[in-house]
Amino acid sequence: MKDAGSPPQKQKLRRRSFWFSFGIERLGLISLKAPLLSALLIAAMSIAAVPGMLSMSVDDSLSELFRTDTEEFRRYEQVSRRFPSSEFDVLVVIESEDLLTPDNLTAIRNTILDLQLIPGLNGLISMFSVREAPDETGLAKALFPARLPEGKAFEALMKRVRGNEIIRGKLLSEDGTLTLVVLSLNKQKVIDIGLKETIGEIEKVAKAALAQTSLHVQLAGAPVMQLEIRNAVKRDRIVYNGLGFGLGALIALVFFGSFRHMLIAVAGPAAAVLWSLGAIGFLGFKLNLFVNVITPLIIVNGFSDSMHLVYNVRRELMAGSGRLEAARTAVINVAPACFLTALTAALALASFIFAESALIRTFGAASTFAVLLSYVAVVVVVPTLAVLLLPEERQIRKPGEGGDAAMGMLSRLSVSLFQHLGRNPVVYVAGGIILTALMGVAYLNLEPHYRLADQVPDQEQALAATSRLDKKLTGANPIHVMIEWKDGRSLYSPEVLAAITDVHKAVEKQAGLGNVWSLETLRRWLGKAGDPSVETLKKYIGLLPEHLVRRFIAVDEKAVIVSGRLPDVDASEILPIVDQLDETLDPLRRKYPAFQFSVTGLPAIAARNSAKMIWELNIGLVSDIIVVIIFLGLAFRSVFASIVSILPSTLPIFATGALLWMTGDGLHFASIIALTVAFGLALDSTIHFLNRFDIEERDENGKVRPIQEALARTARMIGPVLILTTIVLALGLGVTIFSDLPSLRVFGQLSGATLFAALVAQLIILPSTIALLRRYWKPPQE
Known part of the structure; x- marks a missing residue:
């Protein structure tokens, strides 16, 4: 057996395919028949993909994550259409x-006054909009006079303001230090002008007007959050592309020690990103906080395959092969494993296509397609450029010569490690089983978590302003109770008004809810003036601006809503509030059988569905692991391959789950997606390891080599590139920690943790398991 510093030998060619490959893994060989023509086609496809990539728009909807084909979500959409103000x-x-x-x-x-002049507004509500109760003539004077009084008169005015039914706790905090101004945007006008321009003008006017005062102003609300999401998604694309390619190129340059090798290693994933995003854009997919992950996913997936191919081409050149022969050998020996890794990653991601959430289904479809197209790009681009750009080696070189010190060092370390593991496999396999079992228990005890803040940039003003509303005005997140009736009753009939009053009282009494608004709010205000008559109520409804009326009365006057507000807390804390409110309405449903009472609103939808959806995704991940392990056995035509891949596949997932359990973070949507994506990528190294071991286990004559020798040869061929690709994968996905979106930062952190745990499993647990099982499970002789 040659040592790690021996000159590389030409690899034996084994024309072999995996099941389910349909010959697609041989695409690289087609490009080698006419490299120059292939290069021209690559350039043409890349140019054609640019318009598709640039055409991608951003889906900034806050509700898309919970869009499902259910009666509950349809009711939420109905409320949004009939009462669109919030x-x-x-x-x-x-x-x-x-x-x-x-x-x-x-x-x-x-x-x-300045804000009212901004184009795109229907109107606004503030404490200055409120009027005194009507006098005996029916005239309701403005609560704030045109000129503010002084001295005792001003103090009396402030007392009335702070005690006003409509202002107190709704537009002005109880301690008098925060006031809320609600601007109602005109949807069509904002579309024409642009959301960015409208929000920008509001912020500019407000800050300029208050610049010389002690007043601090911030903007919140759904339109502001949507704009911040849109800006973050666009900004993240630039960051992911720049950092992802920069880190990958730097690692390739350091370890290959050659600018040409680095250029080829980068060109593969670059084409993969361009082609995939171009195709996704042409297919009509929109960018959202999860689809945005596809860019780093393609980069790392493409870099992994590219590094394996370039490394094998390089070894063949060092062994004295010509460029064409080296590229051809790399495609034959490596491309099948690359295709199998693409299939397993696609299989893991395809499980998201069956999720209830429209947002996650979109991510599943787009990412599955992108991963498969990424393989095609890399397996065509890398061999083509290798033939066109790499020089012929004048002499056979040893690892460590000619700028190859880093790769030689990794090769020697890998061989030494695998030889040690081959002599002492029992300890490491037993340790792996115990660790996997303990961490599996921690994983199973994870609790699902969700907050609206997970979807919104947390370094911008919207969440900061929302947190102030949470603290001072009981929150900014609306919970609605929609009251509907389908008979001929008028809005102002005694039974309708009585039902509204009863529901308003129920919402007010519900712990955790505050800032309750409805038609009943106006009735109470009129009642304090001594005129609660229906005629007066009709009169004042007619005097109110249309945008204000539509906040609580539908256009057809056959439905109204009672709205309360709550803070942005975890869905597990909101669910009891929603359930208790729904139960409180049961007696009213019996009292008013002709009416329908529905508790809805985005917080209610999230509270009822987030835990269920997260657990369904979790079950999908576990199912993915089982299916992929079986799939590996079928692909390799080997039960042995399935069994040895169990520990390396499950340990990284359970290790990250244990980390979540120890930190108390629990399972989020981003956590599950990160674990699933990382699982698919971690299998990349497992498959390449098993593929190389399958090649090296037999000599040129088909005779089985001793396990120590087979592992050493595998280590020499796979160890360095396995380490490099895992670093590229972890750092490539890890760039998402620089996102302004909390969910994407979680994605980056967990992806990196999972992949480094996978590296440990593949360098220690996998070879140990192979060595141990080969003591009792001998391969068949050819």
Whole structure:
């Protein structure tokens, strides 16, 4: 057996295919028949893909994650259509310890006057919109006079303001340090003008008007969050592409020691990204917080295959092969494993296509397609460029010569490690089993978690302003109770008004909810003036702006909503509130059989469905692991391959799960997607290891080599590139930790942790398992 520093030998060619490959793994051989023509076709396809990539728009919907084909979600959409105000409200949050001073109130009122002039607004609501209760003549004077009084008169005014039914706890905090201005956007006008321009103008006007005061202003609300999501998604694409390629290129340059090898290693994934995103764009997919992960996913997947191919081409050149022969040998020996890794990754990702969530289904379909197309790009581009760009080697070189020190060092370390493991496999296999079992228990005890804040950039103003509303005004997230009736009753009939009153009281009494608004709010305000008559109610409804009326009364006057607000907390804390409110309405359902009462709103949808959806994805991941392990056995035509891959496949997933359990983070949507993606990528190295071991286990005559020799030869061929590809994978996905989106940062952290755990499993557990089982399970002689 030659040592790790011996000159590389030409690899034997084994024309072999895996099941399910259909000859696709041989695409690289076709490109080698006419490399120059292949290069021209690669350039043409890359140019054609650019318009598709540039055409991709951003899906910034906050509800898309929970879009399902269920009655509950359809009811939520119905509420959004019939009472669209909260979907298009910009919340201007103004704070100061001395908010209620004449100077600051004057500045706020002037700001509101300026905001009303901004194009794209239907109108706004603030404490300056509120009027006094009507007098005996029916006239309702403005609560704030045109000129603010001074002294005792001002103090009396502030007392009335802070005690006003409509203002207190709704538009002004109980301590008088925060006020809320609600801007209702006109959907069509905003589409024409642009959301970015509209929000930008609102922010510019508000901050300019209050610049010389002690008042602090921030914007919140769904439109602001959507804009911040859109900006973060676009910004992340640039960061992912730049850092992903930069890190991959740097690692390739350091370890290959050649600019040409680095260029070829980068060209494969670059073409993969361009072709995949171009195709996805032409197919009409939109960018969202999960689809945005596809870019680093393609980069790392493409880099992995590219590194394996370039490494094998390089070894063949060092062994004295010509460029064409070296590229051909690499394709024959490596491309089948690359195709199998693409299939297993696609299989893992395809499970998302069957998720309930429309957002996750979109990610599943787009990522599955992208991973398969990525393989095609790499297996065609790398051999083509290897033939066209690499020089012929003038003499056979040893590892460590000619700038090859890093690869030689990794090769020697790999051989030494595998030889040690081959002599002492029992300890490491037993340790792997015990660790996997213990960490598996921790994984099974993970609790699902979800917060709206997970979807929104946490370094921007929307969440900061929302947190202030959570603290001062009981929250900014609406829970609605929609009241419907289908008979001929009028909105102002006694039974309809009684039902609204009862529901309003139920929502007010529900712990965890506050800031309750409905038609009943106006009725109470009129009642305090001594005129609660239906005629007066109709009169004031008619005087209110249309955008304000549609907040709680449908156009056909056959439905109303009662809205409460709650803080942005974990869905597990919201669910009891929603369930208790729904139970509280049961007596009212019996009392008013002709009415339908529905508790809805995005927080309610999330609370009811997030835990279920996360566990379904978790079950899908476990199913993926089982299916892929069986799939490997079928592909390799070997039960042995299935069994030895069990520990290396499950240990990384359970290790990351144990990390989540220890930190108390639990399972999020991003956690499950990160684990599934990392599982598919971690299998990449397992498959390449098994493929190389299958080649090296027999000599040129088909005779079985001793296990120590087979492992040493496998280590020499696979060890360095296995380490490099795992580093590229981990760092490539790890760039998502720089995202402004919390869910993507979690994705990057967990992907990196899973992949490094997978590296340990593949360098230690996998060879140990092979060595141990080969003591009792001998391969058949050919």
